[in-house]
Amino acid sequence: GAKPTFGARAKRHCSRFWWAWLIVFAIVVLVVVLPIIYVAYPNIAQRDTNRSTLEIVEQQTLDPKPNSIRMVMHSKAYNPGDHHPQFDAFNASLFLEDTLPDIKPFGYITIPPVKANAEADIYVDQVMEIVDMEQWTAFNKRVVLSEELRLAIRGKPKLKQGGLPKTTVNYNKVTTIKGLNGLKGLELANTPRILLIPEDDGSNMLGNISIPNPSVFDITLGNVTLDLSVDGQPIGTSLIPNMRLRQGDNIFEMRAKANQSIVLGLIRGGPYSNGILPVDVLGREVVNEDGDRLPYFEAALKAHALRLDVNVGEAL
Numbered sequence: 202g203a204k205p206t207f208g209a210r211a212k213r214h215c216s217r218f219w220w221a222w223l224i225v226f227a228i229v230v231l232v233v234v235l236p237i238i239y240v241a242y243p244n245i246a247q248r249d250t251n252r253s254t255l256e257i258v259e260q261q262t263l264d265p266k267p268n269s270i271r272m273v274m275h276s277k278a279y280n281p282g283d284h285h286p287q288f289d290a291f292n293a294s295l296f297l298e299d300t301l302p303d304i305k306p307f308g309y310i311t312i313p314p315v316k317a318n319a320e321a322d323i324y325v326d327q328v329m330e331i332v333d334m335e336q337w338t339a340f341n342k343r344v345v346l347s348e349e350l351r352l353a354i355r356g357k358p359k360l361k362q363g364g365l366p367k368t369t370v371n372y373n374k375v376t377t378i379k380g381l382n383g384l385k386g387l388e389l390a391n392t393p394r395i396l397l398i399p400e401d402d403g404s405n406m407l408g409n410i411s412i413p414n415p416s417v418f419d420i421t422l423g424n425v426t427l428d429l430s431v432d433g434q435p436i437g438t439s440l441i442p443n444m445r446l447r448q449g450d451n452i453f454e455m456r457a458k459a460n461q462s463i464v465l466g467l468i469r470g471g472p473y474s475n476g477i478l479p480v481d482v483l484g485r486e487v488v489n490e491d492g493d494r495l496p497y498f499e500a501a502l503k504a505h506a507l508r509l510d511v512n513v514g515e516a517l
Contacts, residue, residue, distance in 0.1 A: 243368045249282035255374040261419040267493050274325040280317045288315050291358035298351040298375050307337035341501040347380035379416045386413040387507050392515050406457035414446050421445045423489040430481045436463050476514015482507045
């Protein structure tokens with residue numbers, strides 16, 4: 202009979218050995234696809250995560266307690282890559298950058314699920330337990346004293362891109378944020394009133410104080426007591442009740458208990474006969490609404506003395 206054509210022979214071969222070709226096809230698919238899923242895809246995910254950046258827009262410190270605060274944070278994540286995966290919620294540590302490589306977190310927060318678009322808003326509102334008081338105190342000092350500070354955030358979120366399986370990436374970000382810059386610009390907002398008869402709480406000098414806040418922070422401190430001195434000589438204390446330092450310009454009531462005999466001695470026949478006293482202001486005590494002292498805020502306010510020029514002559 203006629204010799205079978207190549208097509209006929211190939212058809213017969215495939216009908217007999219289809220299972221072998223199926224195995225070969227499966228092996229080829231696995232050889233190509235598995236490295237993509239388990240090598241290339243995780244590498245690309247990590248690369249894009251590394252290229253992303255984080256900006257803290259606002260950080261509120263509310264309801265401060267001796268061992269916790271309520272943190273309300275608004276941040277923006279920027280993703281320059283072509284892929285826009287979905288991140289699961291993850292636990293993140295917060296720490297000062299200069300504790301690397303042996304990081305010392307002062308607290309942990311849960312970052313909510315987020316779609317890694319070119320720009321994504323992230324909102325956090327939760328109670329943060331203070332796990333390292335020394336580091337939390339150092340952070341607050343940095344916030345008060347610095348024009349800028351570096352906050353580090355670290356975690357291991359899972360992400361998913363399209364139909365691919367989830368993969369875990371290392372999220373290590375350090376972001377530069379504006380601090381309170383040593384409370385520069387602090388000044389009296391008006392001429393204080395000197396009372397010959399003290400009020401019920403003992404206050405005998407009342408006024409308003411202006412404190413600018415150029416930072417991203419909105420901080421509830423509570424009742425803040427300050428030590429007042431002139432040339433190292435104590436002249437009294439001052440209370441700023443219910444102090445919450447919001448972004449922008451702030452005006453606070455200030456209630457002072459001044460030693461009026463010392464004050465009068467400084468301006469009458471003393472070195473400040475022009476009536477203007479250079480009063481040094483230093484943090485003494487910070488108490489929350491429950492009556493608990495907050496040493497981490499106290500340390501920050503004690504770390505930096507401020508100068509107020511008080512026109513006592515005009516007040517008299």
